[in-house]
Amino acid sequence: MQTRESCLHADRQDPLARLKPLFSLPPGVIYLDGNSLGAMPKTAHARSTQVIAQEWGVGLIRSWNAANWFDLPSRLGNKLGRLIGAGDDEVVVTDTTSLNIFKSLAAALRIQQRAHPERRVIVSERDNFPTDLYMIQGMIDLLQQGYALRLIDSPARLEQAVGEDVAVLLLSHVNYRTGHMHDMAAVTSAAHRHGVLAIWDLAHSVGAVPVDLAGAQADFAVGCTYKYLNGGPGAPAFIWVAPRHRDQFWQPLSGWWGHSRPFDMAADYRPAGGIRRYLCGTQPVVSMALVECGLDIALEADMAQVREKSLALTDLLIALVQARCQGHPLTLITPRDHGVRGSHVSFSHPQGFAVMQALIARGVIGDYREPNLLRFGITPLYLGFADVWDAVEILKDILDTGNWDQPAFHQRTPVT
Amino acid sequence: MQTRESCLHADRQDPLARLKPLFSLPPGVIYLDGNSLGAMPKTAHARSTQVIAQEWGVGLIRSWNAANWFDLPSRLGNKLGRLIGAGDDEVVVTDTTSLNIFKSLAAALRIQQRAHPERRVIVSERDNFPTDLYMIQGMIDLLQQGYALRLIDSPARLEQAVGEDVAVLLLSHVNYRTGHMHDMAAVTSAAHRHGVLAIWDLAHSVGAVPVDLAGAQADFAVGCTYKYLNGGPGAPAFIWVAPRHRDQFWQPLSGWWGHSRPFDMAADYRPAGGIRRYLCGTQPVVSMALVECGLDIALEADMAQVREKSLALTDLLIALVQARCQGHPLTLITPRDHGVRGSHVSFSHPQGFAVMQALIARGVIGDYREPNLLRFGITPLYLGFADVWDAVEILKDILDTGNWDQPAFHQRTPVT
Numbered sequence: 001m002q003t004r005e006s007c008l009h010a011d012r013q014d015p016l017a018r019l020k021p022l023f024s025l026p027p028g029v030i031y032l033d034g035n036s037l038g039a040m041p042k043t044a045h046a047r048s049t050q051v052i053a054q055e056w057g058v059g060l061i062r063s064w065n066a067a068n069w070f071d072l073p074s075r076l077g078n079k080l081g082r083l084i085g086a087g088d089d090e091v092v093v094t095d096t097t098s099l100n101i102f103k104s105l106a107a108a109l110r111i112q113q114r115a116h117p118e119r120r121v122i123v124s125e126r127d128n129f130p131t132d133l134y135m136i137q138g139m140i141d142l143l144q145q146g147y148a149l150r151l152i153d154s155p156a157r158l159e160q161a162v163g164e165d166v167a168v169l170l171l172s173h174v175n176y177r178t179g180h181m182h183d184m185a186a187v188t189s190a191a192h193r194h195g196v197l198a199i200w201d202l203a204h205s206v207g208a209v210p211v212d213l214a215g216a217q218a219d220f221a222v223g224c225t226y227k228y229l230n231g232g233p234g235a236p237a238f239i240w241v242a243p244r245h246r247d248q249f250w251q252p253l254s255g256w257w258g259h260s261r262p263f264d265m266a267a268d269y270r271p272a273g274g275i276r277r278y279l280c281g282t283q284p285v286v287s288m289a290l291v292e293c294g295l296d297i298a299l300e301a302d303m304a305q306v307r308e309k310s311l312a313l314t315d316l317l318i319a320l321v322q323a324r325c326q327g328h329p330l331t332l333i334t335p336r337d338h339g340v341r342g343s344h345v346s347f348s349h350p351q352g353f354a355v356m357q358a359l360i361a362r363g364v365i366g367d368y369r370e371p372n373l374l375r376f377g378i379t380p381l382y383l384g385f386a387d388v389w390d391a392v393e394i395l396k397d398i399l400d401t402g403n404w405d406q407p408a409f410h411q412r413t414p415v416t
Numbered sequence: 417m418q419t420r421e422s423c424l425h426a427d428r429q430d431p432l433a434r435l436k437p438l439f440s441l442p443p444g445v446i447y448l449d450g451n452s453l454g455a456m457p458k459t460a461h462a463r464s465t466q467v468i469a470q471e472w473g474v475g476l477i478r479s480w481n482a483a484n485w486f487d488l489p490s491r492l493g494n495k496l497g498r499l500i501g502a503g504d505d506e507v508v509v510t511d512t513t514s515l516n517i518f519k520s521l522a523a524a525l526r527i528q529q530r531a532h533p534e535r536r537v538i539v540s541e542r543d544n545f546p547t548d549l550y551m552i553q554g555m556i557d558l559l560q561q562g563y564a565l566r567l568i569d570s571p572a573r574l575e576q577a578v579g580e581d582v583a584v585l586l587l588s589h590v591n592y593r594t595g596h597m598h599d600m601a602a603v604t605s606a607a608h609r610h611g612v613l614a615i616w617d618l619a620h621s622v623g624a625v626p627v628d629l630a631g632a633q634a635d636f637a638v639g640c641t642y643k644y645l646n647g648g649p650g651a652p653a654f655i656w657v658a659p660r661h662r663d664q665f666w667q668p669l670s671g672w673w674g675h676s677r678p679f680d681m682a683a684d685y686r687p688a689g690g691i692r693r694y695l696c697g698t699q700p701v702v703s704m705a706l707v708e709c710g711l712d713i714a715l716e717a718d719m720a721q722v723r724e725k726s727l728a729l730t731d732l733l734i735a736l737v738q739a740r741c742q743g744h745p746l747t748l749i750t751p752r753d754h755g756v757r758g759s760h761v762s763f764s765h766p767q768g769f770a771v772m773q774a775l776i777a778r779g780v781i782g783d784y785r786e787p788n789l790l791r792f793g794i795t796p797l798y799l800g801f802a803d804v805w806d807a808v809e810i811l812k813d814i815l816d817t818g819n820w821d822q823p824a825f826h827q828r829t830p831v832t
Binding site for chain 2: 024026029031036037039040044045048049051052055056057058061062063064095096097099102106126127130131133134135137138139141142143144145152167174175215224232233234235236237250251252253254255256257258259262263264266267268269280281282283284285286287288290323335350353362365366367369370
């Protein structure tokens with residue numbers, strides 16, 4: 001597409017365009033950060049009013065049964081499972097991605113303590129999303145059983161890293177910085193050949209790229225609902241456990257929601273059958289209920305169409321930046337190969353932070369990631385081809401005029 | 417108070433009566449279950465609209481900074497700390513009570529591994545809220561280091577149970593069934609005399625009874641915000657760590673929110689200074705934001721007045737049931753002694769479940785707890801003396817007429 005007119009034409013042909021009106025997007029904004037916090041489904045406000053004013057305000061404690069609050073993790077989990085190749089009673093929406101990593105890692109290590117008791121290595125990637133690494137480090141420090149974390153520096157090193165001393169491989173399916181996507185089936189198969197269990201973090205893939213956990217014979221998966229699933233800020237995460245592993249272990253965050261009969265108030269923990277044993281404590285109902293608004297839209301979309309549009313939009317973004325911003329020091333770090341590309345595109349720029357602030361000031365909202373990365377999330381449910389065209393034109397203008405080099409755009413908000 | 421008129425008079429004299437209009441309560445309901453799910457502050461709906469429609473819908477990703485979402489655990493924690501005798505940067509609102517028990521237990525055990533490496537016993541009460549016991553069991557099973565849980569059957573056995581083999585004592589300050597309240601300072605002091613660290617679960621006390629963690633020299637505390645603090649269904653919980661312990665240990669649920677510089681995206685975990693190291697993953701912002709509505713009301717109340725009214729109302733409930741329901745098989749299991757009574761009152765009745773269903777059908781909402789307990793929560797912020805009078809009259813009518821003995825009132829909803 002070489003002109004804005006051709007982009008508008010593509011938007012008119014887009015079978016997913018019917019979904020964009022289901023989201024509320026502020027005027028004057030091109031939102032390229034839906035891979036960090038997804039946009040708001042228009043149903044969210046009415047749903048929150050229902051939960052707060054009616055279910056809480058009027059129903060009060062009765063709503064645990066009458067409004068099926070207690071069942072939310074399973075009901076949402078079953079819906080979400082359809083997006084990732086999982087069956088019923090294989091997914092619960094609950095807690096945070098970090099915590100679900102802890103649960104799945106504990107379970108995987110316990111399984112390996114029986115199968116391969118001598119294995120003490122957990123493998124991940126150095127530029128995996130940090131919380132994945134931190135949770136592994138926390139587990140290693142807690143167990144004091146001689147486990148070690150082995151980090152690989154490149155996806156190409158994966159095969160040689162999963163040797164006979166490795167218990168568990170924990171990877172993000174799509175890398176949060178580069179947008180590189182692993183071949184889940186191939187990597188899982190390689191892991192299994194070496195007796196290694198595979199845990200997949202789907203934070204940057206669920207709702208954005210096709211995922212088939214059963215087909216890939218994955219062991220565990222976790223992910224978040226507030227990115228491409230548009231579940232709301234900090235919305236609860238999810239966990240999937242392969243049915244063959246599900247009943248083997250009581251996971252260590254064994255709170256009362258995972259008990260087989262929670263209201264018996266028995267002193268001894270007895271894990272629920274099925275995936276509910278991966279629940280722990282009482283869940284934040286309002287945030288949880290909002291997840292359903294985003295899920296219901298995701299389930300209306302055909303994933304093949306989502307993938308096709310995602311690749312077309314990321315192709316367009318890459319091509320337009322190359323054509324329109326040449327001469328500026330932008331370096332694409334996202335793979336050009338469709339087979340290993342997720343749904344966001346990152347470019348490095350020596351002044352990436354300031355350039356991104358200048359873009360945001362002009363209404364093009366992407367985000368910045370260390371070091372020097374401009375990151376643009378492509379969300380096929382509510383982004384169009386002309387949006388990408390307009391975003392690149394604004395980027396070109398900022399770079400051509402040097403308008404990013406203002407003191408305000410260099411100022412970093414300290415996070416404490 | 418022997419008449420409804422005298423109750424109405426007491427309501428007119430009540431200095432806390434000014435707070436009742438701040439809550440939304442459905443007409444025709446006498447709500448005696450605020451110790452399970454607190455009532456809705458009237459500000460909650462407007463606050464949720466602000467967070468959802470404005471901060472999420474319009475602000476999108478920018479709200480992490482612009483609306484201070486990232487700071488919510490600390491800001492709410494500092495407010496909550498004022499209710500429990502804690503200073504600034506000693507409390508965060510985050511995750512669930514169950515998870516915060518896991519964090520504090522891990523930290524306490526780690527401290528003891530240095531101070532008393534041979535100790536392998538964790539003490540609690542058999543009728544502690546089950547999730548407390550389940551989390552201990554999960555930790556023991558995970559660590560495989562020979563830890564054991566010792567359960568005592570009566571608070572009177574406490575002193576002899578905390579011997580020289582005990583590492584940690586984990587108690588609920590107020591028992592969820594009986595309403596018995598421990599003397600936190602005395603029990604903690606006894607624990608410390610034996611070299612034992614004390615973790616307090618404040619779920620049934622925060623906002624309901626005076627708590628002074630610093631004065632009691634407690635070691636760790638956790639609790640929930642959706643009971644007497646009226647934070648909303650399943651609202652995030654909190655954790656407090658004594659400043660002397662706070663910087664000693666990186667807790668094992670070491671997600672990126674607890675990192676000293678989370679947005680550096682470094683591969684190695686380095687815990688934040690202060691209580692933020694007890695954070696783990698991204699928090700559910702909508703549910704979190706609503707906690708502030710309830711906290712702000714709690715902070716308007718004088719805790720001495722709350723306690724005085726709580727004792728007056730529980731005294732009244734006990735006296736009226738004794739006077740008006742005599743001849744019926746109700747047995748008080750809550751202590752009469754003010755010094756060891758929390759803010760709810762429980763009676764056993766051989767058909768407790770059916771009696772409670774009949775009460776709820778008449779608009780008197782308490783709850784049922786195994787075995788055979790009618791439990792009535794007394795929330796001084798929005799309950800009055802005439803409410804208690806009316807509730808007992810309805811109870812008397814149900815018992816006198818035998819109206820509880822209908823098939824519908826015996827039917828239990830299965831929880832799966």
